[in-house]
Amino acid sequence: MAFLCDEEMKFQQMLLRVQESLGDDDLQDLLFLCSDLLSPRELSEASTATDLFSCLQTKELLSPNDPSLLVELLTIMKQNNLIRKLGLDGCMENNGTISAYRLLLFELSQSICDKDLKNIKFMLGKTLPRKKLERETTLLQLFWELEKEDRLDENNVEILQEVIGNVYPALEKRIIQYKEEAAGETFIAQETENNFSMSVQPLSVTSLPLDEMMEEQVDRVSVTEDQSQSLDITSGISNESSHLCVSDDPEIHQYEMKGDKRGICLIINNCNFTSMQMREGTDIDKESLKAVFQWLGFEVCTEQDCDKKRMLEVLKDLAGRDHTGADCVVCCVLSHGCVDGVFGTDEGKVTFRELKESLQCSSLFRKPKLFFIQACRGTSKQRPMWPQNNRADDVAFGDADISTDSIPDSIPEGADFLLAMSTVPDNVSFREKTKGTWFIQALCHNLKQLVPRGVDLLSILTQVNNDVSRKSHPTGRWKQMPQPEFTLTKRVVFPIPKTQPPQ
Structure with missing residues (x-):
C-alpha cells in the first residue's frame, strides 16, 4: 500500500481547501477552462473540483512541485484572495497552459449580463436546437454547443464576432484583438531582446547601405x-x-x-x-x-x-x-x-x-x-506605404578629398x-x-x-x-x-x- 509523503499530503489538503472554497458555478468555469487539456469523458466524470484536479495530476499537469496551473486557473477566475490564503501568491502562474482562445471565451462569458445572454440565444435560434437555448443554459454551455456543431473553434470565431458584435458592440473589439493575436501566433514577430508589447511606428525613409x-x-x-x-x-x-x-x-x-x-x-x-x-x-x-x-x-x-x-x-x-x-x-x-x-x-x-x-x-x-x-x-x-505623386528630393552626400594611391596587396x-x-x-x-x-x-x-x-x-x-x-x-x-x-x-x-x- 502506497503512502503519501508529507509534501504530497499537504498539496492534497490544499486542493481540498480549493474545492471547499468554490461553488457550483466556479466548478463549471474550471471545467470549461480545462476543456482543451482533458477529454470530454474525463470532463463529464468530474463532478467535483477534486475530481478535476485528480485528472490533471494523472496527466502530470499539476503537482506539488508545480502548482502553476492551479495559480493560473484561480488568477483567471479572479480568486486572488484564495491564492493568498493558500500561500501561492509568490508562485508565477504558467501563462499559456490555458489557450488564448479558451481565455477569450471565458472573458466574454464574464462580461455578458442576463439580458445580453437572452438576446444572444435569440440570435442563435437558427443555429442551435431550441432545447440547447433553454433559460438555464449559460453562455459557456452555448460555446460548448457551438463547438460540438463545428461552428466555433480557435481558428473560426466568425459566428462569435457576428452574434456578440450585434448584441454587445464593445466586446467585438476584444474578438478582433484575439483574431489579430491568433494570426500573430502563426506569424511570430518576437525575435527581439525583450518580450514586451511592440510599439507601432510608420516606416520612415532612411538612408540604407544598399x-x-x-x-x-x-x-x-x-x-x-x-x-x-x-x-x-x-x-x-x-x-x-x-x-x-x-x-x-x-x-x-x-x-x-x-x-x-x-x-x-x-x-x-x-x-x-x-x-x-x-x-x-x-x-x-x-x-x-x-x-x-x-x-x-x-x-x-x-x-x-x-x-x-x-x-x-x-x-x-x-x-x-x-x-x-x-x-x-x-x-x-x-x-x-x-x-x-x-x-x-x-x-x-x-x-x-x-x-x-x-x-x-x-x-x-x-x-x-x-x-x-x-x-x-x-x-x-x-x-505599409502607398504610392504618392510626389517624391522626396535627391540628397547629395559629400566625400572627403583623399588620395587614391594605395599600398599593393593590401585591402x-x-x-x-x-x-x-x-x-x-x-x-x-x-x-x-x-x-x-x-x-x-x-x-x-x-x-x-x-x-x-x-x-x-x-x-x-x-x-x-x-x-x-x-x-x-x-x-x-x-x-x-x-x-x-x-x-x-x-x-x-x-x-x-x-x-x-x-x-
Missing part, C-alpha cells in the same frame, strides 16, 4: 513573381557598372569560385531560450538552408541552441580552420536579436561587429565572408563582407510556425531559382527584398523589409550546380 543601388536596379529591372518568365536581373548592374567601379575597366570582376571546395557553411540555430520566447518554425529554416548550401557545394555544419560563449567559440573554431582551398565562407544565424546584434540562448548579445571580426583570418584574405542573419532588430512593426580592414539581414534597424522580422521565416524562405527559393541562371548574389538579394516586401501580415497592417550591407569588392557568382535544386 538603398541607392537597389532603387536604381529596381527601376531598371523587370522583376516578376512568375518564375516561368525570364528574370533579367543582372542587366541593371552591368549597365551601371561604370560608376560603381573606380578602375578604368567597366567590368565588375567576380570572386574566383574554382577552389578545391566551395567552403564551409555554418548554421547557428537558436530555438530554445532561457526566458525569451521559443522560436517555433526555425528548424524549417535550418533544414532549408542546409539543403540549399549543400546543393551549392558547401560543407554544412549546424550548431543548435548556442549561448553567447558557445556562439563565439564556434565562430573562433571556424576562423581557425584552413580555408586555403576554399572559395568563401558562409555563416547563417537564426535567433532573437536587437538593432546591432543577435542573442545567444542565455540572452547574451553577440554584435554584428563581433561576428565579422571573428572571421578575420589569413586563409580568408580577399575571399567573400557571407553572413545571413534571421533576427529581429527592434520592436517596431513596419506599416581595407573589414573588406569582402556581406551581412544580409532579415529586416531594417528597429523593426521586427516575421516567422511562420509551419513555414519558417519570410526572409530565409525567400533566400532559399531565390538561390535555387537564380543560381542556375548565373545571377550574382547581390542581385539575388535584391529579388529577396522584392519578394519579402510584397508579403503582408494576415491583418494587412504589417510589412517587412530585409537589408543587405556589404563591403564586397567583386561580384559573388556561385558556379551552377550539376544537380537539380532541392525540393
Whole structure:
C-alpha cells in the first residue's frame, strides 16, 4: 500500500481547501477552462473540483512541485484572495497552459449580463436546437454547443464576432484583438531582446547601405513573381557598372569560385531560450538552408541552441580552420536579436561587429565572408506605404578629398563582407510556425531559382527584398523589409550546380 509523503499530503489538503472554497458555478468555469487539456469523458466524470484536479495530476499537469496551473486557473477566475490564503501568491502562474482562445471565451462569458445572454440565444435560434437555448443554459454551455456543431473553434470565431458584435458592440473589439493575436501566433514577430508589447511606428525613409543601388536596379529591372518568365536581373548592374567601379575597366570582376571546395557553411540555430520566447518554425529554416548550401557545394555544419560563449567559440573554431582551398565562407544565424546584434540562448548579445571580426583570418584574405542573419532588430512593426505623386528630393552626400594611391596587396580592414539581414534597424522580422521565416524562405527559393541562371548574389538579394516586401501580415497592417550591407569588392557568382535544386 502506497503512502503519501508529507509534501504530497499537504498539496492534497490544499486542493481540498480549493474545492471547499468554490461553488457550483466556479466548478463549471474550471471545467470549461480545462476543456482543451482533458477529454470530454474525463470532463463529464468530474463532478467535483477534486475530481478535476485528480485528472490533471494523472496527466502530470499539476503537482506539488508545480502548482502553476492551479495559480493560473484561480488568477483567471479572479480568486486572488484564495491564492493568498493558500500561500501561492509568490508562485508565477504558467501563462499559456490555458489557450488564448479558451481565455477569450471565458472573458466574454464574464462580461455578458442576463439580458445580453437572452438576446444572444435569440440570435442563435437558427443555429442551435431550441432545447440547447433553454433559460438555464449559460453562455459557456452555448460555446460548448457551438463547438460540438463545428461552428466555433480557435481558428473560426466568425459566428462569435457576428452574434456578440450585434448584441454587445464593445466586446467585438476584444474578438478582433484575439483574431489579430491568433494570426500573430502563426506569424511570430518576437525575435527581439525583450518580450514586451511592440510599439507601432510608420516606416520612415532612411538612408540604407544598399538603398541607392537597389532603387536604381529596381527601376531598371523587370522583376516578376512568375518564375516561368525570364528574370533579367543582372542587366541593371552591368549597365551601371561604370560608376560603381573606380578602375578604368567597366567590368565588375567576380570572386574566383574554382577552389578545391566551395567552403564551409555554418548554421547557428537558436530555438530554445532561457526566458525569451521559443522560436517555433526555425528548424524549417535550418533544414532549408542546409539543403540549399549543400546543393551549392558547401560543407554544412549546424550548431543548435548556442549561448553567447558557445556562439563565439564556434565562430573562433571556424576562423581557425584552413580555408586555403576554399572559395568563401558562409555563416547563417537564426535567433532573437536587437538593432546591432543577435542573442545567444542565455540572452547574451553577440554584435554584428563581433561576428565579422571573428572571421578575420589569413586563409580568408580577399575571399567573400557571407553572413545571413534571421533576427529581429527592434520592436517596431513596419506599416505599409502607398504610392504618392510626389517624391522626396535627391540628397547629395559629400566625400572627403583623399588620395587614391594605395599600398599593393593590401585591402581595407573589414573588406569582402556581406551581412544580409532579415529586416531594417528597429523593426521586427516575421516567422511562420509551419513555414519558417519570410526572409530565409525567400533566400532559399531565390538561390535555387537564380543560381542556375548565373545571377550574382547581390542581385539575388535584391529579388529577396522584392519578394519579402510584397508579403503582408494576415491583418494587412504589417510589412517587412530585409537589408543587405556589404563591403564586397567583386561580384559573388556561385558556379551552377550539376544537380537539380532541392525540393
